[in-house]
Amino acid sequence: MLNSSRLFAGIAASALALALTACATAGGGTVAEPTPTGASTQEPTAAPSPTTSETPVDAQDPSTWVVTAAGIGPVELGMTLPDAIGVMPEGTTNDTDRCAWAAWWSAPDGGYQVVTARPGDASEDGPVDLVASMTLPESTGVTxxxxxxxxxxxxxxxxxxxxxxxxDFMDTSDGSAVGGRRFIQLEGTIFLTFYEGAETVSEITVTTHATPPYELCA
Incomplete structure (x- = not known):
């Protein structure tokens, strides 16, 4: 599992084709168009059924989850932390002694984590204000x-x-980024984090914060 102190130091849409066939009517009946001599008639071909490459979502496999402005997979902003834990994969950890406001799950191969959290000063059923997928800055390969x-x-x-x-990267000259982080913001609540010296995204976070917090559990 990734070191918890570094938790924040660290659809395809299918196209739909529509075939429209027009017919001329007169006096309430259908008027057949004459067929030219020697010409063959051809029955109209039905439009092919649309296909999709979308991967079915598996609640136990976050690699199938989709990141949107509302959250990541079944974990959405605004739900209670207990509810969020309830829809996260088996093996999710919630350390009620040291970090009761956060929960995290690690991929079996240790390649990435999914974490979620409510504000530290909120009640136990306070709303989730963050859900993220993260890996170590030196990791390679999209996962x-x-x-x-x-x-x-x-x-x-x-x-x-x-x-x-x-x-493009956000302007963090106001000091909002610590720990050598740079952010690209997408759709308001989605942030991509690049760490100094890293050439790939280390964290993808959906949060109501102005930027992803540096640490969840110190």
Missing amino acids: GPLTPEGIGVGSTLEEVQAAYPGA
Whole structure:
């Protein structure tokens, strides 16, 4: 499991084709168009059924979860932490002694984590204000939950900008970024975190915070 002290130091949409067939009517009846001599008639071909490459979502496998402005997979902003824990995979940890406001799950291969949290000063059933997928800054390879455009931890800056033209790093000259972090903000609540020296996304966070917090559990 990733070191908890570094938790924050660290759809494809299918196209639908519509075939429209027009027929002429007169006097309440259908008027058949004459068929030219020697010409063959052909029955109209039904439009093909749309296909999709969308991966079915598996509650026990966060690599199938989709990152949206509302949350990641079944874990959404605003739900209570107990409810969030209830929809996270088996093996999710909630250390009620040292970090009661957060819960995290680690992939079996240790490649990434999914974490969620409520404000530390909120009640036990306070609303979740953060859910994230994260990996170590030195990790390579895209893994874990992805945005509909296929971006997740392990994505390169070039991949991010190809998926989201115009995406660029936020101005954090006000000191909002600590620990050598840089952020790209998507859709208001989605943040991609790059750590200093890292060439890929280390964290993808959905949060109501202005930027992802530096630490959840110190």
